[in-house]
Amino acid sequence: MIYLDHNATTPVDPAVLDAMLPYFSAAFANASSIHTPGQRARAAVETAREQIAALIGAKPQEIVFTSGGTESDNHAIFGSVAQARPEHRRIYPELRRALLAAVRNAPRATTSEPDSATHAAPTRSSPQTASASLTSFTPHVISTVTEHEAVLNTCQAIEQQGAAVTYLPVNREGLLDPAHLRAALRPETALITVMHANNELGVVQPLAEIGRIAREHQITFHTDAVQSAGKIPVDVNELNVDLLSLSAHKLYGPKGVGALYVRTGTHLQQLLYGGHHQRGFRPGTENVAAIVGFGKAAALAQHSLAADAARISGFRDQLELGLLDRVPHTRVNAPNARRTPNTTNILFSGVAGEALVIALDLKGIACSVGAACSSGAVEPSHVLTAIGLSRDEAKSSLRFSLGRHTTAAEIQFALNTIPAAVSQLRALSPTYQKAAGRP
Amino acid sequence: MSTTAPFETLPVREETTRGLVAVAMSGGVDSSTVAAVLQQQGHPIVGLTMQLWNQRRLPELQGDGPKEHRCCSLDDVYDAKRVAQHLNFPHYVVNFEEQFEKTVVRPFVDQYLSGRTPIACTNCNTDVKFEPLLRMARQIGAERLATGHYARIRRNDATDRWELLRARDESKDQSYFLWGLSQEQLSRSDFPLGELTKEEVRTLARDVKLPVAEKPESMELCFVPTGNYVQFIQDYTREAQIPLSQTEGEIVTEDGAVVGRHTGIHNFTIGQRKGLGFAAGKPLYVLSIDVAKNRVIVGDDDALRTTTFEVHDVNWVSIAPPVGPLRAQVKIRHKHEPAPASIEPLGEHRVRITFAEAQRAITPGQAAVFYDGARVLGGGWIG
Numbered sequence: 126m127i128y129l130d131h132n133a134t135t136p137v138d139p140a141v142l143d144a145m146l147p148y149f150s151a152a153f154a155n156a157s158s159i160h161t162p163g164q165r166a167r168a169a170v171e172t173a174r175e176q177i178a179a180l181i182g183a184k185p186q187e188i189v190f191t192s193g194g195t196e197s198d199n200h201a202i203f204g205s206v207a208q209a210r211p212e213h214r215r216i217y218p219e220l221r222r223a224l225l226a227a228v229r230n231a232p233r234a235t236t237s238e239p240d241s242a243t244h245a246a247p248t249r250s251s252p253q254t255a256s257a258s259l260t261s262f263t264p265h266v267i268s269t270v271t272e273h274e275a276v277l278n279t280c281q282a283i284e285q286q287g288a289a290v291t292y293l294p295v296n297r298e299g300l301l302d303p304a305h306l307r308a309a310l311r312p313e314t315a316l317i318t319v320m321h322a323n324n325e326l327g328v329v330q331p332l333a334e335i336g337r338i339a340r341e342h343q344i345t346f347h348t349d350a351v352q353s354a355g356k357i358p359v360d361v362n363e364l365n366v367d368l369l370s371l372s373a374h375k376l377y378g379p380k381g382v383g384a385l386y387v388r389t390g391t392h393l394q395q396l397l398y399g400g401h402h403q404r405g406f407r408p409g410t411e412n413v414a415a416i417v418g419f420g421k422a423a424a425l426a427q428h429s430l431a432a433d434a435a436r437i438s439g440f441r442d443q444l445e446l447g448l449l450d451r452v453p454h455t456r457v458n459a460p461n462a463r464r465t466p467n468t469t470n471i472l473f474s475g476v477a478g479e480a481l482v483i484a485l486d487l488k489g490i491a492c493s494v495g496a497a498c499s500s501g502a503v504e505p506s507h508v509l510t511a512i513g514l515s516r517d518e519a520k521s522s523l524r525f526s527l528g529r530h531t532t533a534a535e536i537q538f539a540l541n542t543i544p545a546a547v548s549q550l551r552a553l554s555p556t557y558q559k560a561a562g563r564p
Numbered sequence: 565m566s567t568t569a570p571f572e573t574l575p576v577r578e579e580t581t582r583g584l585v586a587v588a589m590s591g592g593v594d595s596s597t598v599a600a601v602l603q604q605q606g607h608p609i610v611g612l613t614m615q616l617w618n619q620r621r622l623p624e625l626q627g628d629g630p631k632e633h634r635c636c637s638l639d640d641v642y643d644a645k646r647v648a649q650h651l652n653f654p655h656y657v658v659n660f661e662e663q664f665e666k667t668v669v670r671p672f673v674d675q676y677l678s679g680r681t682p683i684a685c686t687n688c689n690t691d692v693k694f695e696p697l698l699r700m701a702r703q704i705g706a707e708r709l710a711t712g713h714y715a716r717i718r719r720n721d722a723t724d725r726w727e728l729l730r731a732r733d734e735s736k737d738q739s740y741f742l743w744g745l746s747q748e749q750l751s752r753s754d755f756p757l758g759e760l761t762k763e764e765v766r767t768l769a770r771d772v773k774l775p776v777a778e779k780p781e782s783m784e785l786c787f788v789p790t791g792n793y794v795q796f797i798q799d800y801t802r803e804a805q806i807p808l809s810q811t812e813g814e815i816v817t818e819d820g821a822v823v824g825r826h827t828g829i830h831n832f833t834i835g836q837r838k839g840l841g842f843a844a845g846k847p848l849y850v851l852s853i854d855v856a857k858n859r860v861i862v863g864d865d866d867a868l869r870t871t872t873f874e875v876h877d878v879n880w881v882s883i884a885p886p887v888g889p890l891r892a893q894v895k896i897r898h899k900h901e902p903a904p905a906s907i908e909p910l911g912e913h914r915v916r917i918t919f920a921e922a923q924r925a926i927t928p929g930q931a932a933v934f935y936d937g938a939r940v941l942g943g944g945w946i947g
Binding site: 486487502504554 | 584610615654656657658659661703704705
């Protein structure tokens with residue numbers, strides 16, 4: 126089986142597996158325990174925290190372990206909106222001063238609000254009851270139409286809870302125009318959330334510039350970096366991000382573990398309540414083995430990033446150019462944008478992408494089409510329609526995502542196999558035959 | 565960077581597409597047994613389960629009954645996957661929601677709203693299963709599509725045609741829903757259960773320990789699992805923003821005497837007695853529905869019986885389109901015993917049928933299917 130679906134998930138690197146195994150057996154202890162075995166587990170977790178922080182240029186104490194990218198995204202968005210307060214409004218200093226004065230003069234709530242709101246460096250927030258009574262305040266979030274469902278559906282959930290969300294469009298290359306972002310800013314904007322690399326196209330958003338705008342207006346900036354970390358350099362300071370989501374299984378680590386980077390001083394409400402693990406900010410007994418694997422995977426990624434990127438992008442370009450050359454009526458989606466080195470998304474006109482994925486699977490090539498729903502059926506990708514493809518074009522587009530272990534021989538096999546499979550499909554496609562002017 | 569590729573343990577699928585047969589799998593016992601039978605016969609197979617209806621839509625229509633009564637439920641998809649894993653063949657879920665809505669659900673609703681009584685399964689066979697699904701099966705390298713239908717296909721070399729026959733198990737026969745298939749579609753289809761009884765199918769399923777061997781059968785239309793069509797029409801039209809014409813109207817006799825009022829013609833079907841909503845001295849039945857006047861016409865049982873009617877969009881299956889009249893047994897609804905009739909062609913796709921004896925409740929929207937013994941000669945839509 127030739128696996129060209131690394132954006133869906135990656136295999137656990139053998140070195141990562143080796144690093145994890147002791148923590149299932151001999152070193153099984155709870156990292157919160159006082160005893161020596163517990164201390165050993167704690168040390169392993171903290172080493173992993175350092176390894177992950179190093180991958181993204183963060184401080185270890187700014188890394189919060191989560192169950193994966195989806196939880197990190199939920200935490201960033203729900204947690205930021207929950208922390209939004211009228212007095213955080215920007216742009217109108219007079220209004221801000223007036224509101225703050227009103228908050229100070231408002232009668233104090235009798236019960237004190239638990240100040241569990243912030244993680245790294247607690248920032249005092251004023252009593253919710255007082256500020257809520259001041260004015261009807263609608264927190265505003267800015268995102269894009271091509272985000273992963275973990276962000277999009279969370280944004281929809283906060284909309285249902287009363288927040289306002291602006292979904293910025295992207296151009297044909299899948300890129301956000303920073304001018305659109307500036308135009309969408311409101312005094313109540315509490316969060317900007319823009320993904321780093323897109324899962325379907327691989328295109329990389331101009332985060333540094335977006336981050337500058339966010340910083341300029343003192344708006345919290347979150348990015349889902351699940352598809353970029355380990356593939357291209359990610360530095361939270363260069364990108365000016367405050368919150369950043371990571372997932373282990375996209376970079377040769379195990380499934381079920383991820384992280385949220387929280388810049389020191391960021392206003393963020395916690396999502397889960399429980400024990401005192403991770404300073405009580407993200408409770409739950411640490412999944413030590415998975416965290417260790419994540420750390421090892423991050424260290425491997427950091428070490429081999431440049432070499433991997435060079436080799437993998439060479440194979441990707443070979444596959445892409447080879448297919449364009451060998452298969453007529455084919456084009457690359459978002460070809461001109463900066464992309465992650467491993468991803469190509471190709472439109473095979475007149476082909477039912479769903480059928481092509483199945484045909485290729487039967488021939489030993491694993492790739493993907495559109496968005497799989499819970500049953501496994503395929504729906505047209507919202508990302509592809511957002512960059513201007515018709516529903517039919519979106520359904521005719523396949524994603525090939527290469528990985529660290531992809532070989533030249535595998536690319537050659539794919540180049541020998543895919544053109545024949547496409548021809549077979551097109552021969553039986555009434556729409557293609559019609560478009561090609563055949564009876 | 566690590567150099568050993570960790571893929572050695574992934575299963576390698578050798579070239580299995582030669583003679584490949586695709587099996588349309590609903591997750592039920594019948595289509596699962598088809599897979600088992602074909603595999604035992606030595607065919608390489610691939611399972612395809614159609615996603616036809618999005619469960620997130622109209623959740624109130626899905627009922628709260630047992631899970632197997634929900635349409636296109638994930639449970640059914642997982643059942644099909646479990647069978648494929650149990651028998652070890654590849655299985656995929658394929659999305660035909662748009663096609664299903666366009667060619668099955670929407671026409672079903674439109675027909676109801678125009679006072680007819682549609683059969684969705686026939687459209688689904690003709691326009692979904694044996695059209696885009698068969699095409700996709702062939703696109704992925706399969707030569708044929710096998711389904712769990714109880715019917716038989718036979719090649720007649722003398723006439724150079726594929727013939728459609730009733731199932732050996734008459735009580736399970738589904739040939740009534742398959743009259744729309746073309747020669748091309750029949751030539752690429754397999755109905756392995758056509759020679760078996762339901763009991764034999766269950767026994768086979770148990771013998772190979774299929775995880776669905778004891779699964780109960782679904783009797784209702786798949787997208788209206790509650791069987792409450794009236795409710796479905798109301799909810800669907802609201803969601804699709806199809807304006808319902810005036811709902812209330814008169815119930816009249818054949819002479820035009822008003823005997824009651826109704827709350828929407830889509831609540832009625834020809835021959836219906838129950839639910840007329842008013843008392844009468846004698847049993848009254850729905851004779852016809854006048855859409856233009858928004859009226860339901862009722863009368864006694866005798867008035868329901870007719871002898872002659874026309875059928876349109878006729879498809880000739882086992883025989884070439886006849887030039888002159890012919891005699892056949894004609895079936896006018898799924899549970900109708902085929903009755904002797906003469907069929908007079910009025911053009912290639914239209915016929916007039918005259919029963920030897922008047923038949924009860926010949927209903928517009930239903931199909932008339934013409935049989936010569938076990939052979940399906942053809943069929944078409946009534947009225």
